[in-house]
Amino acid sequence: MKPKIYLSSPNMGGKEFEFVKEAFETNWIAPLGPNVNGFEEDLQNYTGAAHAAALSAGTAALHLALILADVKAGDHVLCSTFTFSASANPIVYQGALPVFIESEAETWNASPAFVEQAITDLIQQGKKPKAFILVHLYGMPAKLDEIKAICDKHQVTLIEDAAEALGSSYKGRRPGVFGAFGILSFNGNKIITTSGGGALLSNDKVKIEKARFLATQARDPAPHYQHSEIGFNYRMSNICAGIGRGQMLVLDQRVAEKRALHEWYVTQLAQVPGITFLEEPEGFVSNRWLTCILVNPALTNGLSREDIRLAMEKENIEARPLWKPMHLQPVFQGSSYYGDGLSERLFDQGLCLPSDTNIREEEKNRILAVFKALNLIR
Numbered sequence: 001m002k003p004k005i006y007l008s009s010p011n012m013g014g015k016e017f018e019f020v021k022e023a024f025e026t027n028w029i030a031p032l033g034p035n036v037n038g039f040e041e042d043l044q045n046y047t048g049a050a051h052a053a054a055l056s057a058g059t060a061a062l063h064l065a066l067i068l069a070d071v072k073a074g075d076h077v078l079c080s081t082f083t084f085s086a087s088a089n090p091i092v093y094q095g096a097l098p099v100f101i102e103s104e105a106e107t108w109n110a111s112p113a114f115v116e117q118a119i120t121d122l123i124q125q126g127k128k129p130k131a132f133i134l135v136h137l138y139g140m141p142a143k144l145d146e147i148k149a150i151c152d153k154h155q156v157t158l159i160e161d162a163a164e165a166l167g168s169s170y171k172g173r174r175p176g177v178f179g180a181f182g183i184l185s186f187n188g189n190k191i192i193t194t195s196g197g198g199a200l201l202s203n204d205k206v207k208i209e210k211a212r213f214l215a216t217q218a219r220d221p222a223p224h225y226q227h228s229e230i231g232f233n234y235r236m237s238n239i240c241a242g243i244g245r246g247q248m249l250v251l252d253q254r255v256a257e258k259r260a261l262h263e264w265y266v267t268q269l270a271q272v273p274g275i276t277f278l279e280e281p282e283g284f285v286s287n288r289w290l291t292c293i294l295v296n297p298a299l300t301n302g303l304s305r306e307d308i309r310l311a312m313e314k315e316n317i318e319a320r321p322l323w324k325p326m327h328l329q330p331v332f333q334g335s336s337y338y339g340d341g342l343s344e345r346l347f348d349q350g351l352c353l354p355s356d357t358n359i360r361e362e363e364k365n366r367i368l369a370v371f372k373a374l375n376l377i378r
Contacts, residue, residue, distance in 0.1 A: 005366060007318040008189045008290060011254065011357045016246030023238050031216075033238030035245055040199070042248040047166075047174040049182060049201035051208035054236035054244070055215055058163045058185030058198030062133065063090040064211045064234065065181040065200060069131045069157040071096050076122055076336075078132035078156070080110040080142075081325040082343035087135050087161050088326050099129060100327040102339020106281050108346060109142035110134055111339070112150060118338040119154045131157040136165035136175045137323075138352075139191075139258075139289035140278060144170050144178045151179070159183065163198070166191055167255035167287035176201045186240075191254050191289050192247035194240040255287045257357040262288040265353060268368060272376050274299030290352045292322060297349075303374055305351040311370050312354075322350030 019035055028034060036054050043052040055061050071077055073095030079088045081100035091098045099118055104111035115132065122129050132151055134142055151158040158179030162168075165175040166184055176182025182201035186194040202208050213219075218231025236244075262277075269275050274296040280286055295305040305321065312319045324347050327337035354367060371377045 002316045002366070005317040005354050005359065005363050006356045007320055007352060008355050009358055010188050010193045010195075011250075013246055013250030013253070015249050016243045019242030019245045020239055023242050028238040031235045031237045033241070035238045035241035036236055039194075039236070039241040039244045039248070042245060043184070043199055043201070046248065046251065047176055047182070047201055049174075049177050050203040051201070051205050053200045053208050053211045053215065054241055055198045055200060055211075055234045056236055057196060057234075058161075058183050058187070059086045059090060060215070060232065060234040061181075061183045061185075061198045061200040062087065062159070062161065063093055063232070064214055065159045065183065066090055066094050066096070066131060067214065068207050068210060069159065069180065071130045076127050076129040078115065078118055078129050079326065080133065080135040080137070080161070081327045081337065081339065082108060082137060082346065083135040083161070083323055083326060084163075085326065085329065085331070086163075087133055088332065091133070096130070097335070098326070098332060099336040099338070100325070100332070101132075102337070102341075103137075103343045103346065104143070105342060107140045107142055107284065108137050108278060108343075109140065110147065112143055112146035114338040115147055116150050118336075119150065119156060121338075123154065128154070129156050131159055133159045133161055134179070135161040135163075136168065138278075138292055139165050139168050139287040140280070141165060141168055141170035141175045141284050141286070144175070148178050157181075163187075163190065164289045165287060167251055169285040171283045177203070180204070181207070186244060186247075191258065191287055192244070192251050194236065194244040194247070197236045197240050197244065199236075254357050258288040258291075258355060259286075261355060261357070261359065262291045264364065265291050265293075268377065269293065269371065272300075272371075274303075275376070288355070290355045292350055292352050294346070294349045295351060300376065303376065305349055308370070308374065308376075309351055311374055312367070315366060315370055317354060317367060317370065319354060320352045322347050322352065
């Protein structure tokens, strides 16, 4: 079998082991330590957030953000429908009720019009939402000015899920710093990784201090173990943070590599009838974490995105459909939804292409060979 071409695998920069080695030499193996502090400072400097808490996962960061936004059982929380389930699951952790918001065509992120409609309707029903989890999908920032204005007007806490958007920018600022909270993920497939991990961003020092307290089992300041609140084991280890510090040194390089690969795909496929790419609106810069295409079978002689995906799978090349919308997921059956079906159409026609920064020229040729075998390019 041919070597596998991955969708997005980890890519070490070379300095990670130096930080990890220092942790071993100084016996800082347990959670917290100098690497955690240093990684948080790196994230603050890069994103422009005043404060950051390094955590065990992006999902943990979302969960803490909802707690800090005072989301409780029975509350309503808006969430982008076109996303991975980790964006919505913490809503249910809190016993709250997700309300899914449809995408708009320019960025594939939540539509400001449907955000406004959902909030207005819920207020009229006496169910004013506590928060909105806004996802920046595949690295493309959402329409932050419009959405932030709506949330501010109605006093709904804006939580930015920027798990896929580290390295992107919106009008010169980083996603994750516009709302009350920002979420980052360093899972193995993200643009940089700590093997597993995430971070919570905020300009509110008190909130981040509370997040750190809750993330370390909410241990009260006492010589014995005393707890007045329910806490969580959500802090990042000093070892993982060491990997993150090394990865931060190559983050801009990884963004450049992802964007260059995206442009290569555009050069190769943009003239193929029925294949389209998501373009950047003015003022939006995507890290192009994953390069995605839409495949219109009416213009590709009946070939669908699934035909392309299966042809790639046969060649041991990893490609993946776009996210299946949350309002269509069995686990969220019956949840409220505001939209017009755009995300369902994106799911039906969308394909994530191999976007690995480890990709080599011969692997690019293997990918092109699939499109040639399908008579999409010559």
